[in-house]
Amino acid sequence: MIPVGVAVERVFRRESGAVLAGLIRILGEFDLAEDVLHDALASALERWPSDGIPDNPGAWITTTARRKAIDRLRRAATRGAKQASVAALIELEADERRDAMSRDQPDxxxxxxxxxxxxxxxxxxxxxxxxxxxxxxxxxxxxxxxxxxxxxxxxxxxxxxxxxxxxxxxxxxxxxxxxxxxxxxxxxxxxxxxxxxxxxxxxxxxxxxxxxxxxxxxxxxxxxxxxxxPERAEVLGLLALLTLHHSRRAARDHVLDEQDRSLWNHAEITEGIELTKRALSIGPAGSYQLQAAIAALHAEAPSFEGTDWRQIVALYTELARRYPSPIIELNRAVAVSRTHGPEAGLALLDQLGGSGSLDDYQPFHAARADLLRRAGQVEAAIAAYERAIAGAPNQVARDYLSKRLGELSEGLGGPLGGPSGGR
Structure with a gap:
């Protein structure tokens, strides 16, 4: 059995948004809603060790939070306001979705x-x-x-x-x-x-x-x-982009060129590609549509080596033209390194680095380390990996970068290794 503290934390992560949203709708106040939610979590920590973890922990937290809100409202405010709010909470407890929306609101x-x-x-x-x-x-x-x-x-x-x-x-x-x-x-x-x-x-x-x-x-x-x-292109573009990224989640403990593609969710890939096509057909391509098109090319490639990098470079070039950003230029440089070699990518990264805009952006240093490694510039790559490791956002990234650094330090790395590519 998992520890009670862990169970409560999991429930909070999974359910708090929905519970809090329902409470805010009725109470009309962020702070009070947050207070009663935390009161409910405190009650869980107090009662679950003796009563046991409920079969439906999220429902238990929801019910307890509403009761905490009712108790607070009974002790506060004027009688009329109190009765109206308590009545609304009781009604919500019976049927959260009963409240009617105004006629001009989406259904x-x-x-x-x-x-x-x-x-x-x-x-x-x-x-x-x-x-x-x-x-x-x-x-x-x-x-x-x-x-x-x-x-x-x-x-x-x-x-x-x-x-x-x-x-x-x-x-x-x-x-x-x-x-x-x-x-x-x-x-x-x-x-x-x-x-x-x-x-x-x-x-x-x-x-x-x-x-x-x-x-x-x-x-x-x-x-x-x-x-x-449903007819707004960028809304569909965002959904396509998120769906395509999400399709690779099971393999996220490896960088793109090392991922086991059998772990990818191919139903989500199919959905994401169809959403991308539909979004692009509706109107002029926006940022999310272009990013979804790039993600679709990665998702439909039979292998990392079989990826259409030239098309990805073209899409990043268009994205950078319409929505100038050093991060887009960084991604374009990595894609260019796949079509014209690591030295070409490094030349673009050196231009970016000269502006200073990405000095504190860890993926820049990770990408530069990888391109230096692939170009055979071992000493410079080692220094770049050390800087990238120092700023790594999580243990997965640290482990991967440390592995690459170890290979270089032991003389095992070489110019034919994998990219910094996205995960």
Missing amino acids: IADDRLRLIFTCCHPALNREAQVALTLHTLGGLSTGEIAAAFFVPVPTMAQRLVRAKAKIRAAGIPYVVPSASALPERVDSVLAVVYLVFNEGYYCATGPDGVRRDLCDEALRLARLLAQLL
């Missing part, structure tokens, strides 16, 4: 979708949107979010407090926007869903480098958005 009654539109309201800046979404829907602690943003924990705590205060002070509604307002709001939501998935897929805190709950939640939200806006 998707999903608390988490409402919560993400609240967290991504244009009144909040992008960093606050992402941080609040990771905190509420993703269940990340303030410390984990601070690490993701490379800021001190007190700084991130203040950002979260200010964001919730702004929602409360501005009276930002807890709803999916009306059909007329939805298009102008969706871009920020897509960006946040993408970043939530990336936080899960390239997780700094997970022992295996993946936060599966965040990946699953981002995919679920992307599917809901595709139901809301």
Whole structure:
């Protein structure tokens, strides 16, 4: 039997977003909802050792959190407000999905979708949107979010407090926007869903480098958005991109050229490729569509060596033209190294390095180390690997880079080895 503390942590990671979203909808207040959720988790730590872990831990936490909220409301506020809120909570406990949405809202009654539109309201800046979404829907602690943003924990705590205060002070509604307002709001939501998935897929805190709950939640939200806006190309593009990346999750403990492709989810690959084709057919290619097209080329290749690298270079070139970014240029340089050799890729990386924009970006140093190794520049590669290891986001990355460094140090590495390529 797993320890109670571990069970509670797993429930929190898996269920907290849904429970919190439901509580916020009824209570209309982030802090109170978070407080009663944590009260419920504390009760689990107290009671489960003697009562045993429930068959459905998530339902137990949900019910307990609602009862904690009812208790608090009975002790606070005016009698009229108290009775209205308690009645709503009791009704929610009987049927969470009974509340009616206004006529001009999309017919998707999903608390988490409402919560993400609240967290991504244009009144909040992008960093606050992402941080609040990771905190509420993703269940990340303030410390984990601070690490993701490379800021001190007190700084991130203040950002979260200010964001919730702004929602409360501005009276930002807890709803999916009306059909007329939805298009102008969706871009920020897509960006946040993408970043939530990336936080899960390239997780700094997970022992295996993946936060599966965040990946699953981002995919679920992307599917809901595709139901809301089935003819919006970038919505489908994002869903395609996430689906294709997710298809390789079972093999994420190896870099791309070393992955066992039999572990890939080929049903998801088929779905992702079809979504990519549909997204590209709807309108001009946007960022997510182009990235999905690149992911599709990786997914449909029979082997790493059989990948259509020239087409990938062309797509990265177009992506960089439309959406200039040093990270896109980094990926393009790695792809160029596959079509024109590591020296050509290194020349592009040297240009990027000269700007200083990627000095603190660990994947830049990992890619440079790999290209130096493939070019036979052993001493320079060793130094680059050491720098990449120092900034590695998780143990999986550290282990892989340390293995490559060990091979070089022992004279076993060579110019024909694998890439830094994506995982």
